[in-house]
Amino acid sequence: MALHSAGAAFRQAVQEESPLQVIGAINANHALLAKRAGFRAIYLSGGGVAAGSLGLPDLGISNLDDVLTDVRRITDVCDLPLLVDVDTGFGASAFNVARTVKSMIKFGAAAMHIEDQVGAKRCGHRPGKEIVSKQEMVDRIKAAVDARTDENFVIMARTDALAVEGLEAAVERAVACVEAGADMIFPEAITDLGMYKQFANAVKVPILANITEFGSTPLFTVDELKGADVGLVLYPLSAFRAMNKAAENVYQAIRRDGTQKNVVDTMQTRMELYDRIDYHSYEQRLDALFAQQKNK
Ligand SMILES: C[C@](O)(C(=O)O)[C@H](CC(=O)O)C(=O)O
Ligand SMILES: [Mg+2]
Numbered sequence: 001m002a003l004h005s006a007g008a009a010f011r012q013a014v015q016e017e018s019p020l021q022v023i024g025a026i027n028a029n030h031a032l033l034a035k036r037a038g039f040r041a042i043y044l045s046g047g048g049v050a051a052g053s054l055g056l057p058d059l060g061i062s063n064l065d066d067v068l069t070d071v072r073r074i075t076d077v078c079d080l081p082l083l084v085d086v087d088t089g090f091g092a093s094a095f096n097v098a099r100t101v102k103s104m105i106k107f108g109a110a111a112m113h114i115e116d117q118v119g120a121k122r123c124g125h126r127p128g129k130e131i132v133s134k135q136e137m138v139d140r141i142k143a144a145v146d147a148r149t150d151e152n153f154v155i156m157a158r159t160d161a162l163a164v165e166g167l168e169a170a171v172e173r174a175v176a177c178v179e180a181g182a183d184m185i186f187p188e189a190i191t192d193l194g195m196y197k198q199f200a201n202a203v204k205v206p207i208l209a210n211i212t213e214f215g216s217t218p219l220f221t222v223d224e225l226k227g228a229d230v231g232l233v234l235y236p237l238s239a240f241r242a243m244n245k246a247a248e249n250v251y252q253a254i255r256r257d258g259t260q261k262n263v264v265d266t267m268q269t270r271m272e273l274y275d276r277i278d279y280h281s282y283e284q285r286l287d288a289l290f291a292q293q294k295n296k
Contacts, residue, residue: 006110007152010081013040019225024236026052031078045236046085060121064090068107075108083111088119098147111154113186124188125215131164134173138180145181157182163189171202178203189216196228206231
């Protein structure tokens with residue numbers, strides 16, 4: 001087992017905060033802001049890597065390296081356990097899935113979710129999704145579990161089957177994934193609170209509720225989800241959506257007004273930024289390091 005296991009920290013957080021709020025952090029800076037706000041676990045969204053880092057839609061276009069770049073940047077500065085969206089695993093074979101798992105662990109992720117959509121996937125809240133067979137999904141999970149180099153690294157199985165095959169089939173898939181070794185279940189695009197309970201009763205492992213905005217799932221509160229036996233609550237893109245709106249507003253204002261004076265009040269100040277990224281302590285270390293040289 002790894003000396004410092006991010007996976008173990010994630011499992012502990014799930015035990016201690018029930019349900020555990022897992023907050024989307026689109027980049028390293030946001031990871032620091034999330035930690036400061038008191039969250040105990042963070043999330044790297046696949047849709048967020050695609051839209052935020054690449055300016056592309058969430059349609060299975062981004063690859064393993066795109067995601068790893070963002071994972072490394074986040075885990076380099078933030079010690080909160082990170083759950084990563086690996087879409088369908090970045091390749092059809094068991095070797096592809098294994099490579100994804102090993103890389104995630106190496107780059108410091110605590111957990112990943114892998115889904116049962118076909119490779120040419122869509123956002124879970126869009127129409128027209130297609131899923132692979134139950135057996136093929138079970139094989140993905142088996143490959144992932146087998147590839148772990150840290151037994152505490154969390155393999156979460158996401159099923160998109162509800163929208164395609166209905167509740168019963170989706171629950172059946174979840175059960176099959178847990179039998180294959182999945183540690184947690186992410187039933188995607190849930191429409192009723194009671195459905196979470198049905199998954200939880202059937203699988204007996206923690207269930208994640210994806211409370212993404214403007215999708216098919218109502219914005220259930222933590223208290224409501226606790227009552228439905230949910231173990232983790234995900235907000236994948238909340239800060240990302242807000243950040244994009246803020247940027248658009250500033251771009252439009254500066255272009256329109258020829259000055260930023262009208263929007264400067266909406267900005268994080270220089271001092272706030274420096275505080276959030278611990279700028280001054282870096283500077284002090286630099287001064288201390290080269291002080292002797294200067295005094296010579
Ligand atoms: C969770 C998700 O997979 C993501 O990539 O963040 C998306 C979120 C979204 O598009 O709102 C999904 O639910 O498919
Ligand atoms: Mg995704």
